[in-house]
Amino acid sequence: MPGLGTSFGRGGATTSLQDLQNADCILIEGSNMAEAHPVGFQWVMEAKRRGATIIHVDPRFTRTSAVSDLHVPIRAGSDIAFLGGLVNQVLSNDLDFREYVVAYTNAANIIDADYQGPDDLDGLFSGFDPETGQYDPISWRYEPPEEMNEEERQRDRELREEADAAGTGQDAKRSHQAARSESHGSGGAPVNWKGLRDETLQHPRCVFQILKRHFARYTPEMVEEVCGIRPEQLHQVAEALTSNSGRERTTAFAYAVGWTHHSTGAQMIRTASILQLLLGNIGRPGGGILALRGHASIQGSTDIPTLFNILPGYLPMPLADHHQSLDEWVRADEGKAGFWGNIRSYAVSLLKSYWGDAATPENDFCFDYLPRLTGDHSTYSTVKGQIEGKVKGYFLVGENPAVGSANGKMQRLGLANLDWLVVRDLQMIESADFWKNGPEIETGELVTEDIGTEVFFMPAANHVEKAGSFTQTQRMLQWRDQAVQPPDDCQSELEFYVDLGNRIREKLAGSTDEMDRPLLDLAWDYPVDEHGEPDAEAVLREINGTGPDGAPLSSYTELKADGSTSCGCWIYCGVFADGVNQARRRKPHWEQDQVASEWGWVWPANRRILYNRASAAPDGTPWSERKRYVWWDAEQGRWTGSDVPDFVVDRAPDHVPADGAKGPDAIGGQDPFVMQTDGKGWLFAPVGVADGPLPAHYEPPESPVHNPVYAQQNNPGRKQLSTPSNPINPSFSDVFPYVFTTYRLTEHHTTGAMSRTLPYLTELQPEPFCEVSPRLAAERGLEHGEWVTIVTARTAIEARVLVTERLRSLRLGEQWVEQVGLPYHWGVNGISKGDSPNDLVNVTMDPNVSIQDKVGTCDIRPGRRPRGPELTAYVEDYRRRAGVDLDNPTDGGTDT
Amino acid sequence: MEQFLGWPLVRQVLGRDKLGRGAAAMSQRSRTLEPRTVQADRVVDSVCPFCAVGCAQKVFVKDEKVVQIEGSAASPISRGRLCPKGSASKQLVTSSSRVTKVRYRRPHGTEWEDLDRETALDMIADRVIATRKQFWQWEDEEGRRTRRTLGIASLGGAALDNEENYLMKKLYTAMGAIQIENQARI
């Protein structure tokens, strides 16, 4: 996530679940941890048992709230305002951890004189281009040094050229943004110089002063108006956080998709990062920001991505307008301070693992075999392409977008317009038989015989029928052994893809077409066992990487740019150190200390708490005995402690890099953020975040509320998907007066393919429902336990209604806001069936990551929804009354 | 009378097991019962496939069938616990609605058909080759080299193993397919 990546240098959770027990205070926001990550929640309870204060900020009162010391109800989607209010409390009362802030963050950096913020520009930052809806970040940069050396001059020139080019060529800029912002999963955005610093923090243009001015607007009264949170509650939270941070104490944050699933999602995480940096809680035991991922290996599928814009280890996919050679591809990052400066070694080693002997220095290590990007190729753009007939073949691999993606109808219209579809799953999911069971068949919008899509349902092996590794929420790889063989035709993805590659290569063998070279030269020699299953450990070895002698490497510092090493994912280098599958280590916790370094393997280099150099004071001694973790042993001349130091192990705390030092050599003894090009935690992001160097509150694309903070209503950088199947409700509409938000239940898993099909789980949670407050129930005449219909401009669905005070009516100044809560797991197949709440959700995306906003507006009425074609007419009537024009489908025109 | 004294309720009232959870509830038959975990031929270490907490599991196998899945006490993360999903995961293996045969729907077809796996795999390879070529693009409109196909997309990965994601991205990249996505963005 760029929220964490640009702030700290790596996109992963900074700490572990177990380390939560060391926290003195835990703030859980954007997550219902007790219900969505139940077993992980035991560590919150351990902390509580040891006296920690637990705070839960959430629109609903849930089982997490029930055991917290404080539940703060908040309007869905208003988190930046709340967290911004806390930042303001910290700054205006001088409650930051000043020593940490001065030494380890960019608070002292002076920003370019051209920078202007939303206070000056009515809600925008400087550099906004209204035509493209994008920012040019040049005015957000660190003040250039007065005396530039040759290299800095060169970088300055390039920056200006790039800005000019971007100003004229819209495409150039778009592709630049699309691919760049997420490649900070491990390696921060590059700055061009370390910049001038004023460590007294008094310079009016230093980050600290800019921050103070920026957040001054987020007063307790403003927070109340935006979030519906009373000033006393804000003060209570601020008091808990600040009294539990500092030398002696630490506070941890935990979040989940309650933050990521917004058109301002990356900036919500940025606000939390800013707060944690100001409080000095990053890199320390009981501190950090724990991203709670929702799927077994969602972290892994980002590290070794099946994502359009990155390659393994967060290497960016090359862009057609910038990268036509290996040199051009790595140039922006190469040589900059920190470990990301060695990008060429990581890139060449990846190309070697892809194309083996065919990759040589003479042919740029087959760089040209990599396809190039020209813009946003993310999943929602792809679906739009399917509807428009531009994408004809589709693989769905353990994923069910007809239920799980926003705006299910769009997904199904895309599926219905393919030439062929391959579905790999355990059960007959809604995305596989949409052509006979989809809701559009019922309404007559689609007719089975007219759908030309050829569908192959290929049954999959499940987690006990294959060996392999998952990467869980704290970046830990854990190996699973195979228990039994898969039944009948079921296969693992490993077997399926090895086989598919073999067949394609056989069929193309002998081709002289240049287009086929990357496939024919591919290093694709995976031996299979007697059941046809490839050896997953052999693949893990390839990911780990090997040296010139073919032996497994033990650390990414061994990677070379000359082609003598190969490595499938540099951040995973070391998982096969000493020829041992380190992810398979299972030393029981009772035989280890609390850090348990011999259970599984954590990237990078088995470091459990990231940036742990910051657990010691600038001079290398622990901040306090109580929070001792990693420190400098002057006698040995090494960093030591309970974890693997996330630092150059023999770099003394007082080390000042030589002028002109590059890569890891340029890391100073007090630069704990070793993946950042300036070694510091970023309170202010001079580059790398698409929608502003600082977070600002904007309303969700559909909202009943006029943005109280700025004249700018919505995130000006949000990505919109204008197509007739994605109409947006106008904001402030009487037709759609309520807010809705979606969430999970303990007993079901995402689209339900793995839970609505299991008798045990279905018995526990048998049917879809929604939750509303008693006040809303009275307003609309809804009766507890009865059917209701929920409507947006996309469609209408039905569910049973739970009338409960767990959903609070919020008062924002004069206005009441009511929220409808919707567990989203349902679809038309399985044992437990029902309408899909995701069909209600619109597609408007965060500009950094192209993730949709799960908050929208709706109407809710008693009774079941109309059936068949009457449903279409019913929704059409809503659209007409709200003034939604399908032929001109943009947002409701709420920007002022 | 003797038989009457043997009744569980009577034993509960008269005996020491007042809550009726131990000796009082036992019968001749229940005394000979053994948990499935004891009868297993082998126990295999695994990890829960649902959420990203990553709870460790013990998979009990008898006669090459999974008979039970339980939490593994050794894990420093989960300490033996599983939530309802993890506890139900045996049914992922044994579910009666699980589809274990290839299903095929021809264009415009109204029902699923059988298809043998070899044929299906071969047909898929053919389709990939054809679509890749049909939508192949050496350059974009502005003449910049792109070397790619825009005809093929893929979605999925968060429920898969690292090794699988690795091979998928590797093969797709060699094909020139770029619209490769997973749940991390959804």
Ligand code: SF4
């Ligand atoms: S048992 Fe529950 S908490 Fe543990 S990994 Fe599985 S789903 Fe997550």
